[in-house]
């Protein structure tokens with residue numbers, strides 16, 4: 417009997433009781449290699465002594481102070497660190513408790529920015545299909561996952577959804593990656609124009625897509641073209657790096673690899689590495705200045721903004737990443753990890769695509785490789801894979817569902833940055849066995 421309102425109301429998941437490094441142990445003594453870092457959260461693994469010490473010290477000194485009365489040293493230091501390492505042009509960090517909260521704050525900041533500038537007729541957001549920005553109502557409204565949106569659709573503000581950057585399925589055989597990226601940017605421009613001049617607030621996109629269609633890496637030039645389109649129409653660019661940011665792809669922000677800077681960027685997950693619920697919106701100088709010159713007040717706020725223990729954890733995680741050269745490790749070992757995945761699964765009859773960067777990889781499963789036909793959703797391949805992998809002692813993050821009429825089964829891998837090469841190899845070995853067993857049974 418459970419009184420916890422679990423995600424699945426008819427089954428209770430195993431009870432996690434302890435964790436160390438890349439392993440989690442349950443109440444039955446079963447050990448799991450955490451190759452997805454939960455849902456791309458855990459960057460330093462579990463039980464990192466520096467993070468625990470920083471949290472403990474902060475708790476002893478000051479566990480909580482409401483931000484309508486006080487700022488704190490630790491929030492100031494975290495914001496300094498975030499801005500020191502931020503994409504170009506960012507000047508302030510708004511510190512929240514998670515990804516959806518960061519998205520809500522970014523959407524409202526973008527809207528208030530235009531209200532302050534005397535452009536209240538900008539009311540519309542453009543986002544992408546096959547995207548995920550969180551489960552709160554604003555985040556769902558811009559999110560592009562039909563299954564998650566469906567029951568709540570009547571409650572969601574209208575938004576336009578354009579195509580994601582999904583070359584495996586949507587790049588035409590007669591176009592280069594660059595031409596494909598340009599085509600997508602033109603589609604965005606057409607959507608902005610269709611709303612009418614001065615109506616669109618922002619375009620929001622995950623720099624590298626995560627939890628809806630496997631890892632979706634942008635084609636070269638796509639984001640540069642998107643940035644130009646936004647600039648041409650005075651539309652803000654909000655990048656959601658809740659999942660792909662904070663080092664996951666081998667640079668602190670994935671957009672560094674695209675050679676662009678957004679107006680607002682959201683981070684969470686890897687920011688606190690799972691030690692505390694924490695997220696942030698980094699805001700461009702122009703946004704902060706307009707609000708500061710205007711009303712001087714951001715009409716938003718939550719009880720746990722800038723929570724001191726969450727800030728202490730995030731600061732410690734970020735310092736360890738830099739001190740221990742983990743971005744370089746993620747780049748180098750991530751490259752190897754991708755090769756091992758391709759060696760193990762690249763020729764598998766039910767693996768359609770393997771894509772990713774750094775420690776962020778997605779595998780798309782298909783019933784038929786030649787036609788790219790997905791498995792029948794009734795087979796619940798992704799759910800079976802999750803169960804099978806757990807039986808083998810592996811945590812990976814399979815998901816599926818119908819997106820725009822197309823069912824897909826994907827597996828997301830996002831190991832902690834501290835995973836050794838042996839642990840990465842073991843994850844590949846277990847995953848390959850699981851993919852093989854589950855897809856062959858389903859075929």
Ligand code: PLP
Pocket residue numbers: 455514515516517519548549550551622626627656657658659660684685
């Ligand atoms: N944005 C992206 C890209 C995400 O992947 C997620 C969560 O998976 C969110 C936002 C929402 O974050 P949270 O679950 O912390 O609210």
